[in-house]
Amino acid sequence: MIQVQLKLRPNQALDAKLDEWLWMLTGVWNWSVRKIENDAQGGIYYTPKDFQNILAEHGKKMGVPSHTVQGILAQAHTAWVRCFKKMGGKPKLKGQRNKLNSIPFPDPVRAPEGNYIKLPGLGKIRFHKQELPAGKIKCGRLVKRASGWSLCVFIDADRKPIEGSTGTAVGIDPGFRDLITLSNGEKVNHPKELQESLARLGQAQRGGNKKLVARIHERIKNQRKDRNHKLSLRLVKDYSVIALSKDNVKGMARVYGKSVASSGIAQLRSMLDYKSRAGGVRYLEVNSRNSTRICSACGSLTGPEGRAGLKVREWACIECGTQHDRDINAAINIQ
Numbered sequence: 001m002i003q004v005q006l007k008l009r010p011n012q013a014l015d016a017k018l019d020e021w022l023w024m025l026t027g028v029w030n031w032s033v034r035k036i037e038n039d040a041q042g043g044i045y046y047t048p049k050d051f052q053n054i055l056a057e058h059g060k061k062m063g064v065p066s067h068t069v070q071g072i073l074a075q076a077h078t079a080w081v082r083c084f085k086k087m088g089g090k091p092k093l094k095g096q097r098n099k100l101n102s103i104p105f106p107d108p109v110r111a112p113e114g115n116y117i118k119l120p121g122l123g124k125i126r127f128h129k130q131e132l133p134a135g136k137i138k139c140g141r142l143v144k145r146a147s148g149w150s151l152c153v154f155i156d157a158d159r160k161p162i163e164g165s166t167g168t169a170v171g172i173d174p175g176f177r178d179l180i181t182l183s184n185g186e187k188v189n190h191p192k193e194l195q196e197s198l199a200r201l202g203q204a205q206r207g208g209n210k211k212l213v214a215r216i217h218e219r220i221k222n223q224r225k226d227r228n229h230k231l232s233l234r235l236v237k238d239y240s241v242i243a244l245s246k247d248n249v250k251g252m253a254r255v256y257g258k259s260v261a262s263s264g265i266a267q268l269r270s271m272l273d274y275k276s277r278a279g280g281v282r283y284l285e286v287n288s289r290n291s292t293r294i295c296s297a298c299g300s301l302t303g304p305e306g307r308a309g310l311k312v313r314e315w316a317c318i319e320c321g322t323q324h325d326r327d328i329n330a331a332i333n334i335q
Contacts, residue, residue, distance in 0.1 A: 001138070002157050006117065006127040008142075008149040014122065018103070018142065018149060024062045025072050026100045028055070032076035033091045040080075051077045065121040071104030103142040109153060111137065117151065125151075133157040146214035162236050162279030169241035171335025173291070173327050174265045176256070179231075181327035183335040188231065193223040194262040224264045232271035236279040242272060245288040245334050286334045296332040297322040303329070 010018065035054075036046070046054070052070040059066030082088035094100040110118050115129035119140070135157030143150050171183035179190040197220055204212040235242055253260040269285070276283035293303035295317040302319055304312040304326070313326050 002133050002135070002155045002159060004130075004132055004153050004155060006112075006130065006151040006153065007147075008151055009126045009128065010149055014125065015149070017122070018144070021064055021068075021103055022100055022144065024064060025068070025103060026094045028058075028069055028072045029076055029100055030093045032073050033080070033093060036076065036080045040084075046077065048074060048077050063121075065105075067107050067120070068104060071106045074106070075104065101144045105140040105142070107139065109137040109140045119151075127151065146211065146218045159278050162233070162275060162281075166238060167240045168238075169243070169335055170235070170239045171286075171331040171333070172235075172242065172244045173288075173331040173334055174245060174247060174263065175327050176259050176263075178327065179263055180268075181331045183328070183331040185325075185328055187327070190263060191223070191227055192262065193220045193227070194258060224262070225267065228264055228268045228271055232268055232275050235272065236275045236281050239281065241282045241284070242276060243284045243286050243334050244269060244272065245291060245330070246285040247288055288330070288334065291330040291333040292326060294329075294333050295320065295322060295324065296329050 032051070036051070039045070052073050055069055055073065056066070059069045062069070076091060079088065079091040083090050092098055105119060107120070112127070112132065113124075116124040116126055118124050119142075132153075133155050135155040137153045138156050139154050141152045143152060173181045175181055175190075177190065178187040180188045182188075197216055201213065201216050204216060247265070249260065249266050272283055275281075290301060293301045293305050295302055298317060298320040300317060300319040302315075302317045303324070304315055314324065315326065316323050
């Protein structure tokens with residue numbers, strides 16, 4: 001299954017109609033979340049199929065396709081199932097600060113004709129033309145972002161294999177100053193997309209332009225995603241074994257803030273995971289405990305430690321005298 005995002009170009013009337021659908025489906029979501037919670041307190045539980053059909057006739061009254069309403073009900077039911085199984089938190093109600101921003105289309109969608117695609121209840125919608133993988137579109141989802149509407153289509157097709165691995169292994173150490181450091185000594189610079197846009201972002205925030213603020217955040221997100229896609233693809237093509245340091249990214253972000261969160265290491269980790277499977281590459285996540293302190297030459301614990309030791313970027317082992325670069329040494333130990 002492959003997900004492809006199509007950038008839509010709806011006219012003004014269609015855009016208003018989609019906003020109206022979102023408003024009505026927000027009420028469906030809130031009602032379903034409350035109903036499952038209240039009925040569960042009374043010992044009443046629903047199967048997924050029964051709950052999807054609980055509002056069988058309401059689609060016609062709202063002017064929304066019935067299967068789209070069923071898709072929202074299925075989402076709420078799945079969210080509560082995950083909560084009951086301790087796999088996720090309690091589903092939250094949607095409102096002004098936590099808006100519903102997607103419309104599901106759980107049924108198969110017809111293949112596009114040129115740069116137009118037809119959706120139930122909406123007719124043909126124009127999109128920025130792009131090549132799609134050959135296969136049947138199993139379902140779709142309209143998503144409203146700051147830059148406009150996008151259609152996420154899920155195509156029943158095989159992912160193209162990634163070729164070009166050289167048969168070598170590499171260790172990767174994520175960092176603050178550099179994005180990642182490889183065990184062969186290569187350092188990938190941090191583009192710092194967030195820091196580059198901070199001045200414009202602050203100007204928009206002080207001016208109270210919420211739409212512009214959201215658009216800038218989306219652009220930063222897209223830049224980070226594009227960078228991680230290109231970097232992960234290069235690593236999978238160049239190496240047959242990839243070992244990445246398994247750091248507690250959330251915990252580090254709480255301590256060091258933007259310098260960690262803006263790097264997108266968790267996103268890079270997930271991309272390396274699925275692209276390694278497509279390229280036949282072995283991907284490992286290695287415990288990073290003491291990877292900085294251990295001398296990669298003799299194995300003794302003589303390196304800098306603690307927060308105070310973060311400013312030490314180069315050090316010499318007191319046991320064997322080997323001179324180390326902090327990040328390169330950690331990457332070698334991870335490998």
